[in-house]
Amino acid sequence: MFHVVLVEPEIPQNTGNIARTCAATGCVLHLVKPLGFDISENAVRRAGLDYWQYVDVRVHEDLEEAFEALRGMPFFFYTTKAETCYTDVRYPEECALFFGKETAGLDEELLVKNKKGCVRIPMTGERRSLNLSNCVAVAVYEAFRQNQFGELEKKGALHRLKW
Numbered sequence: 001m002f003h004v005v006l007v008e009p010e011i012p013q014n015t016g017n018i019a020r021t022c023a024a025t026g027c028v029l030h031l032v033k034p035l036g037f038d039i040s041e042n043a044v045r046r047a048g049l050d051y052w053q054y055v056d057v058r059v060h061e062d063l064e065e066a067f068e069a070l071r072g073m074p075f076f077f078y079t080t081k082a083e084t085c086y087t088d089v090r091y092p093e094e095c096a097l098f099f100g101k102e103t104a105g106l107d108e109e110l111l112v113k114n115k116k117g118c119v120r121i122p123m124t125g126e127r128r129s130l131n132l133s134n135c136v137a138v139a140v141y142e143a144f145r146q147n148q149f150g151e152l153e154k155k156g157a158l159h160r161l162k163w
Contacts, residue, residue: 002027002143003073003096004136005066010036010102016049017133023054025140025152030069030096032060063110070096075117078139079106080129082118089119091143093150099139102132 004027009015015037022029031039039059044052060066067075074095078086100106111118121130121138129135144152 005030005098007032008101012037014132023051028056082120086119
């Protein structure tokens with residue numbers, strides 16, 4: 001099982017897209033406060049997020065609380081500042097994938113303390129970054145690919161068309 005950790009997400013549409021990826025893959029979604037939007041039941045219903053009920057969402061007051069909840073598993077920190085490509089690391093069957101807020105990414109101090117766990121998604125030139133929800137999808141599916149898609153492949157086989 002993979003854990004997607006959004007640290008201080010700001011844009012509700014990105015988090016909605018990420019939640020949908022988590023619903024489709026069975027990943028646990030961790031949201032680290034402060035959040036830039038409301039995730040109350042009424043807000044989610046108003047936004048039309050009909051898949052929200054299928055997502056295991058865990059909200060943490062701060063990063064330390066998230067670290068404690070995920071203790072014992074490897075952490076990977078996605079940043080444009082990393083030297084290591086996201087495909088050059090091995091994702092175990094259970095690990096946590098950390099992503100920073102849209103406007104600033106993950107805190108520099110956090111990245112320096114966890115340099116060995118920092119990974120990047122390659123991009124052309126001096127681009128700022130990919131959209132957060134795209135980064136999460138790329139990361140999650142690479143982790144699943146490395147683990148032969150695990151339960152996804154078994155469950156997906158039930159829905160394939162017969163040609």
